[in-house]
Amino acid sequence: MRATIKDVAREAGVSVATVSRVLNGSPNVSEASAKLVNETIERLGYSPNFLGRNLRKRATNVILVIMPNAEHSLYMQICVGMQNYAQKAGYDIITASSNATTAVETRHMNMLFNRTVDGVVLMGTSYDARSLNDLAKNYDIALCCEGVTGADVLTVTVDDEQAGYDAGIALIKEGHKRLAFIGAESTALSASRRENGFRRALADNGIDLPPELVYKNTYDQDNGAVAMERFLGLPEPPTAVFAVSDTLAMCAIRKAVEMGLAVGKDISVMGFDNISMCELTNPSLSTVEQPCYKMGELVCRKLIDNISSDQKDNSYYTVAHRIILRESTGD
Amino acid sequence: MRATIKDVAREAGVSVATVSRVLNGSPNVSEASAKLVNETIERLGYSPNFLGRNLRKRATNVILVIMPNAEHSLYMQICVGMQNYAQKAGYDIITASSNATTAVETRHMNMLFNRTVDGVVLMGTSYDARSLNDLAKNYDIALCCEGVTGADVLTVTVDDEQAGYDAGIALIKEGHKRLAFIGAESTALSASRRENGFRRALADNGIDLPPELVYKNTYDQDNGAVAMERFLGLPEPPTAVFAVSDTLAMCAIRKAVEMGLAVGKDISVMGFDNISMCELTNPSLSTVEQPCYKMGELVCRKLIDNISSDQKDNSYYTVAHRIILRESTGD
C-alpha cells in the first residue's frame, strides 16, 4: 500500500502533526525536523492524499468547466485564460463536456454537489433562470459565453447584441443591401441577441430582413450549407451573409464555392468567434472576435473571489469584441 | 451549512448506516425506511459528500485525460469515446491541458498522486520511458495517440508507420513522383513513425526523398505555410505533399493557394487525423483518419480494467486507420 502521513511520522520519529506542518509550510517547525521529514517523504515516495486533506479543509481548490460540446475550440481557449489565473490563485481547472444534453450536464454538476470541486463554470447550460438562481444560493457557479435571461448569476460574455450590430454595419459598409442571417436555436440567448443586433443594424440603414433570408437551426456545422443552398436558390439571393458561428460560416462558404460562387467577390460571408481556423481557410474568414483569453481570466477571477468570500458577486460582465475583416468579405 | 448523512439520519430517525445503505442501494433496508430516508434526503436537499465517500472507499471513479494542447479537436473526440464507455462503467472523465509543458503536466499528474483521480490517460507526454515505467508500477496510466518507445505502459494508437506508408502509396498511385514531407519535432514518436512509413512507401517505388523536400518543426500550424513556401521555391518543386497533421496540411494549402497554385490539380496535399474541418475547407482535405471514438472507448475500457484488477495489462494496442481521399488530392 501507499505511504500515509502516519508512515512518514513513524519513520521520521515525529508526530503526524509535525509532518502536516512541514507539508503545509508552517513556520512552527524546527529546521532539523523539517529536514528529517522531507527526507523521509522523499525516501518513502510519499504524496499527501487530497481526499483526506480536502475533506478536512472542506475545499478542493478545483474548478470544473462544463462545455456543451467538446469540439468547440473557443471553449478550450477560454480555459487557457482560466488556467492562467487559476494557477496563480492556487486552483486547478478541469473540464468536462456535456454533449449539450441535460442528463450529462447534471451528471457533471454532481461534482459540485458532492464537493469534488469548489466551483463550476458553465459554457452554456440547459438550466433555466430559476434553477440557476437556486443553485447560485448554495454553490459557486458562473456562466461564460452564454448568459441566461433572468439568471442572477455571475456571467461573462461579449455584448452579443452590439456584436451582431457591428457585424451588420461592417457588411453594410461594404455596400451590401441584401443581407442574410444564419442563426441557431432560439434557446441560445447569444444567437438571438446577435440576431437582434444584426436586425437593428439593417433597420438603422433602412434595409429589410425578409424571412426567406433568415435560417435558424442548430449549431451543427452542416446547417451552414443548408442555409446557403436555400439562400442561393432564391430568386433574389443575398450578397452578404452573417452567421452566428465560424463553423456555420465556413460550411456556408464551402457550399457557395461548390455552387460556383467566388466568396468575397460574388458574396460576402462573416462568422463569429475567430477560431484559429479562420485564417487557414480559402478564403480566410471575416468574423467577430471573442476575447477568449480575457474572458477566461475574468470569469476565473470573479468565481474564485466568490468562492473565497461570502459576499457573492452576481454581476453580468461584458467584454469587448472586435470585428476582423478578411477575404470572405472581400478584404 | 450543508446537510450531512448525520443530519439525514437524525431527521429521519434512523442510523447513519441505514442512510448509507439507502444511498448505496443495499437490499437490506425495509421499504418503509428507504422511503423515509429518501423523503428526508429530498427535504434537506442532501447530497453525499464524495470526499468522505472516496476517502473511505479509496477510489474516486474518475479518470483524468491530460492533453498536450487543448485546441486539438482530435483529443476531444477521443474523449467522447471515452465518456461513452466510462459512463457505463460508472466512471467520470475529466480533462486538463498541459500546454505541452512539463511543469503543467506534472501539476496535473498530481491529481493521480494525491488520489483525486483513479487513473490518467496521456495524449502525448513529456515523461520518458523510464519514468513512465516507474509510474505504471504504482498508478494506473495509459498513453493514447502518442506512444513512447520503451515504455511498458498501456498504449492505444494507430499504426503510424503503416499509416504513413499508406498515405505515401495513395499519393504515388495518383501518379506523383516528386513528393515532400511536413513533419514535426523528432521527439514526437508518431510523427517520425509516419515519416518512416512514408519513406518506405517511396523507397518501395524507387522514389527518392531528398532533404530539401522534408521540413520538420513543431506542430504549430504556421509551419505548414513555411514548409510549403520553401518547397515551392525549389527549382524542382514537389507535386504532392504529406503532412503529419491536418492543420499543418491546411496551412500549407493556404500558402499554396496564395502563391497561385490550384491545390488538387497543380499540387496534391494530404493531412493526418481527419478533423471535422477537413470537409469544410476549399479544397476539402484528403487525410488519414484516426478512429477517435474507437480509440477512446478502447483506452478507457483497458484502463478501467487495470484499475479494477491487480493484473495490469500493459499492452500496446493498435487501431485501424483509414485513408480518405478528397479534393486536395484531386479526388
Next chain:
DNA sequence: GTGAAAGCGCTAACAC
C-alpha cells in the same frame, strides 16, 4: 517547537 486527540463525512464490519 511538538504531540495528543478530535473530527471532517462517509462506508462497512460486526453485533443484535
Next chain:
DNA sequence: GTGTTAGCGCTTTCAC
C-alpha cells in the same frame, strides 16, 4: 433489518 463503531488520511485546536 438496523444500530454502533472503527477508521479512511488529513488538519488543527489545545496543552505542554
